Amino acid sequence: MAIYDQSYTPWTGTYTSRAARIRAMVAMELAQPFKNVWVLVSVLMAFSLVIGWLLILFIAGSSQVPLPFAFGNRIYRDGFYNFPTGSSFTLFSMILMALSATVGASLISRDLRHRALLMYFSRSITRVDYLLGKFLSLVLFLLIVTLGPGLLLFIGQLGMSQERLTFGQRMGDLGAITLHSLILTVPASALVLAFSSMTNRTYLAAILWASFYFISASTSEALRFTLRSDWPKILSWTNVTAHLGDLCYAVRPPPDTIRIPGAKSILPVPPAILDCGWLPPFLLLTGLTALSLLVVWRRLRSVEGEE
Amino acid sequence: MIVEADHLNKWYGRVIALNDVSMRIEPGITGLLGPNGAGKTSFMRILIGLMRESSGEMRVLGESPWNNPKLSVRIGYCPEHDGFYEGMTGMQFVTALARIRGVKDPVAAAKRAVDWVRMAEASDRKILTYSRGMRQRIKIAQAVVHKPELLVLDEPLTGSDPIVRQELIGLIKAFAQEGGSVIVSSHVLHEIEQLTRRIVLIHRGRLVAEGDVGQIRDLIDRHPHTVEVKSDRPRDLAAALAREPEVVEIRFDPSAVWVRTPKPDAFYSKLPRIALDAGAEVKEISSPDDNLEAVFRYLTET
Amino acid sequence: MIQAALGFAGLTLRGLIGGRRATAAAVLVLAPPFFALIASMFGKHVDPVKLFHGFMFYFSLWFVIYLLSLIYGISMSIGEIEDGTAGYLYLSAVPKWLIVLIQMGVTTAALSAMLFVNLLLTGLAASYGRELVPNLLRDVVSCTLVGGVGIAVSLGYYVTCGLTFRTPTGALAAALFPTFFWEILVTSWPMKFAEYTLTNNLRGMLLPMVFNNSRGPLYRYVVNFHLPDYGEASMFLSILMGLFLITAMIAAMNRSIEGKEAR
Numbered sequence: 001m002a003i004y005d006q007s008y009t010p011w012t013g014t015y016t017s018r019a020a021r022i023r024a025m026v027a028m029e030l031a032q033p034f035k036n037v038w039v040l041v042s043v044l045m046a047f048s049l050v051i052g053w054l055l056i057l058f059i060a061g062s063s064q065v066p067l068p069f070a071f072g073n074r075i076y077r078d079g080f081y082n083f084p085t086g087s088s089f090t091l092f093s094m095i096l097m098a099l100s101a102t103v104g105a106s107l108i109s110r111d112l113r114h115r116a117l118l119m120y121f122s123r124s125i126t127r128v129d130y131l132l133g134k135f136l137s138l139v140l141f142l143l144i145v146t147l148g149p150g151l152l153l154f155i156g157q158l159g160m161s162q163e164r165l166t167f168g169q170r171m172g173d174l175g176a177i178t179l180h181s182l183i184l185t186v187p188a189s190a191l192v193l194a195f196s197s198m199t200n201r202t203y204l205a206a207i208l209w210a211s212f213y214f215i216s217a218s219t220s221e222a223l224r225f226t227l228r229s230d231w232p233k234i235l236s237w238t239n240v241t242a243h244l245g246d247l248c249y250a251v252r253p254p255p256d257t258i259r260i261p262g263a264k265s266i267l268p269v270p271p272a273i274l275d276c277g278w279l280p281p282f283l284l285l286t287g288l289t290a291l292s293l294l295v296v297w298r299r300l301r302s303v304e305g306e307e
Numbered sequence: 308m309i310v311e312a313d314h315l316n317k318w319y320g321r322v323i324a325l326n327d328v329s330m331r332i333e334p335g336i337t338g339l340l341g342p343n344g345a346g347k348t349s350f351m352r353i354l355i356g357l358m359r360e361s362s363g364e365m366r367v368l369g370e371s372p373w374n375n376p377k378l379s380v381r382i383g384y385c386p387e388h389d390g391f392y393e394g395m396t397g398m399q400f401v402t403a404l405a406r407i408r409g410v411k412d413p414v415a416a417a418k419r420a421v422d423w424v425r426m427a428e429a430s431d432r433k434i435l436t437y438s439r440g441m442r443q444r445i446k447i448a449q450a451v452v453h454k455p456e457l458l459v460l461d462e463p464l465t466g467s468d469p470i471v472r473q474e475l476i477g478l479i480k481a482f483a484q485e486g487g488s489v490i491v492s493s494h495v496l497h498e499i500e501q502l503t504r505r506i507v508l509i510h511r512g513r514l515v516a517e518g519d520v521g522q523i524r525d526l527i528d529r530h531p532h533t534v535e536v537k538s539d540r541p542r543d544l545a546a547a548l549a550r551e552p553e554v555v556e557i558r559f560d561p562s563a564v565w566v567r568t569p570k571p572d573a574f575y576s577k578l579p580r581i582a583l584d585a586g587a588e589v590k591e592i593s594s595p596d597d598n599l600e601a602v603f604r605y606l607t608e609t
Numbered sequence: 610m611i612q613a614a615l616g617f618a619g620l621t622l623r624g625l626i627g628g629r630r631a632t633a634a635a636v637l638v639l640a641p642p643f644f645a646l647i648a649s650m651f652g653k654h655v656d657p658v659k660l661f662h663g664f665m666f667y668f669s670l671w672f673v674i675y676l677l678s679l680i681y682g683i684s685m686s687i688g689e690i691e692d693g694t695a696g697y698l699y700l701s702a703v704p705k706w707l708i709v710l711i712q713m714g715v716t717t718a719a720l721s722a723m724l725f726v727n728l729l730l731t732g733l734a735a736s737y738g739r740e741l742v743p744n745l746l747r748d749v750v751s752c753t754l755v756g757g758v759g760i761a762v763s764l765g766y767y768v769t770c771g772l773t774f775r776t777p778t779g780a781l782a783a784a785l786f787p788t789f790f791w792e793i794l795v796t797s798w799p800m801k802f803a804e805y806t807l808t809n810n811l812r813g814m815l816l817p818m819v820f821n822n823s824r825g826p827l828y829r830y831v832v833n834f835h836l837p838d839y840g841e842a843s844m845f846l847s848i849l850m851g852l853f854l855i856t857a858m859i860a861a862m863n864r865s866i867e868g869k870e871a872r
Binding site: 352355356357358359374376377379380382384386388389390391392393394403404406407408409410411413449 | 610612613615616617619620623624627628692693694696697698699700701702703704705862863865866
Binding site: 206221222228 | 629630633637640641644647648652653654655656659660663664667668671672676679680683684687688691777778779780781782785786789790793794
């Protein structure tokens with residue numbers, strides 16, 4: 001005897017748009033990192049660099065002491081993003097590596113651990129939505145740490161800069177900061193997601209990313225020293241991102257030397273990090289990003305099948 | 308006495324998991340009952356020495372369980388959730404754990420334990436390929452491989468199908484018949500009823516009641532049950548029901564009648580005739596009180 | 610008790626060779642020889658000794674030991690708790706402090722063996738197409754012994770972090786911060802504190818064995834060239850090793866498995 005449920009009526013509402021679904025995923029993921037004390041400490045460290053510089057600028061401006069770093073756009077590069085340079089590493093890039101490892105390593109590995117992928121994909125969430133949501137949430141979080149302090153520094157410079165710049169030059173600086181931040185965050189996010197998709201253990205994904213970061217620098221240094229050649233520099237993640245970032249600031253190229261009014265010394269311009277232009281490192285980063293996203297995609301398909 | 312707890316407290320930050328729990332558990336099978344989050348697992352973890360109490364004292368087989376390996380080998384523990392070493396077969400898993408517990412001939416002991424839980428045929432397969440019931444049995448095998456005096460089982464029947472459930476109940480009873488003691492936790496009364504008549508009830512970290520399961524059942528039956536009857540003519544039905552001596556309280560709304568009665572069985576048997584006489588169609592009958600939660604509510608409110 | 614201890618040793622060894630961790634460790638071990646081979650095959654005016662020693666100091670003593678110890682140190686402690694297998698280990702015939710000691714001993718030995726393979730392959734790769742690096746075995750064994758000390762120290766610290774902090778994120782942050790910010794940044798800067806890093810003490814211990822106590826351009830990161838000598842370095846490392854062993858054992862004794870981490 002068949003039994004029919006007369007009370008059931010199918011839902012006739014409309015689904016939200018894809019953008020809304022992705023936005024919901026991003027909002028969900030973006031709220032998580034700030035609950036972690038270590039993440040908050042790291043974010044504060046990133047901002048504290050900038051706040052330190054703003055104080056210095058304020059004091060220098062008030063005392064009318066010409067400050068070498070306040071001229072040109074060196075303050076963004078050497079004062080913040082590439083500060084301080086020690087061997088192949090900069091403090092800021094290591095903070096970024098640690099943050100992306102802490103926040104990004106769990107994005108997919110956590111879902112793998114708790115077998116949540118089926119739950120996601122049983123709804124009207126496609127793999128593309130899932131991937132975009134995770135990717136954008138990590139990129140946005142890292143932009144808060146990179147672009148946020150950079151913008152704060154930019155605004156500080158607007159008020160306390162010791163040189164007169166045109167509107168176009170200011171906008172050029174703003175564009176450079178934004179582009180540099182994207183260079184730092186987008187490929188890193190893709191790589192971290194790739195490592196996160198490879199394992200259901202968050203700490204292992206974080207270690208893999210940290211390993212990649214340090215081994216790239218170490219290999220570059222070791223080969224550079226032993227081969228007595230400069231081409232291995234391109235193997236270092238820090239060098240590639242720093243070089244591309246430096247090229248962004250080339251919209252306002254400094255003279256060979258920077259002469260500061262009233263100062264006796266001049267500030268030499270550091271040499272370019274890599275000898276090649278923008279294309280090889282750009283292609284390298286783009287290739288890594290694409291490969292990483294492909295790895296994530298393949299993992300999502302294979303794991304979904306296993307579940 | 309197998310277990311003695313004196314003013315046991317455990318808190319995680321601001322959350323109190325166990326609140327001044329004092330109890331004595333005698334040899335045999337004892338059921339630890341409580342809803343989710345009651346504190347059963349916390350109590351068990353302190354009992355086996357995985358976790359330290361925040362204050363108070365716990366003694367198991369006369370000794371403190373914390374950092375006491377000599378006591379640990381006298382206890383067997385089957386955790387609620389699965390945790391296995393990747394890539395191991397069932398036999399390898401049980402043998403490895405037998406070895407670290409100092410069993411003299413771990414391979415033979417593992418074989419005995421695996422046979423006892425009736426997993427001999429599947430023991431050479433990887434645990435990853437096991438069904439839920441098979442995993443439960445392998446977990447019980449590792450818990451008994453070193454012939455413990457006390458077996459502590461954390462919700463062993465949860466998630467199992469009825470056949471596996473009966474098998475597991477049989478194993479637990481067999482262990483007790485061989486002289487061992489068992490403490491088994493669950494949030495389902497009738498599961499525990501099949502195993503033992505001795506029950507300890509925990510709710511929100513507090514010891515609510517302990518004793519014979521019959522006494523708990525009587526408590527359920529003695530306190531008034533609420534019964535909801537959905538009808539097309541609730542006013543007429545309510546008027547008819549109000550005359551019945553089994554009904555101690557009644558209220559109704561446009562779709563249903565709620566009745567409180569201390570004798571639910573008698574009420575159920577009379578309800579069809581009453582509804583017929585009143586000319587009311589009964590659409591649905593339900594009773595939210597016939598469960599452990601209702602008992603806890605009753606016990607914690609009195 | 611001895612049987613139980615041997616059982617733990619076996620279980621630890623088994624854990625070392627399974628899963629993604631083993632793959633990551635294999636990549637770490639094989640990466641330096643691979644790059645050394647590339648350099649050897651395609652480099653111009655390559656000095657095999659410089660190439661080998663360069664990789665030994667910039668790779669093996671600087672990253673390989675830390676990353677290997679990190680992978681296994683964290684998985685040995687908090688990984689077991691996350692997987693739900695820690696409960697089985699702690700309910701054994703062996704006291705918790707001895708469990709940690711056994712695990713660390715076995716892991717140190719195994720990781721040292723991996724380091725030996727790493728160094729030997731690097732030396733052979735550096736010698737590709739040329740004469741074998743002189744005193745290769747002496748240098749490899751010396752560096753393995755010294756690296757083994759580094760592994761023991763860093764493993765002790767990472768296990769302590771894993772057993773002290775409640776979450777993997779907290780443990781990893783506590784592990785990564787001193788290793789990479791102190792060890793890597795400080796060894797890169799010309800400051801006196803550089804002599805208090807584990808890396809420079811390992812280098813100070815290795816120096817008399819492989820370079821006949823001469824200081825050449827390989828030590829350019831320590832601009833003030835203040836490396837501790839063998840005696841100072843061995844004392845410093847012994848103190849560190851003892852300290853972290855004790856903290857790991859104490860952390861194990863006091864570790865409660867509670868909350869959602871416990872299964």
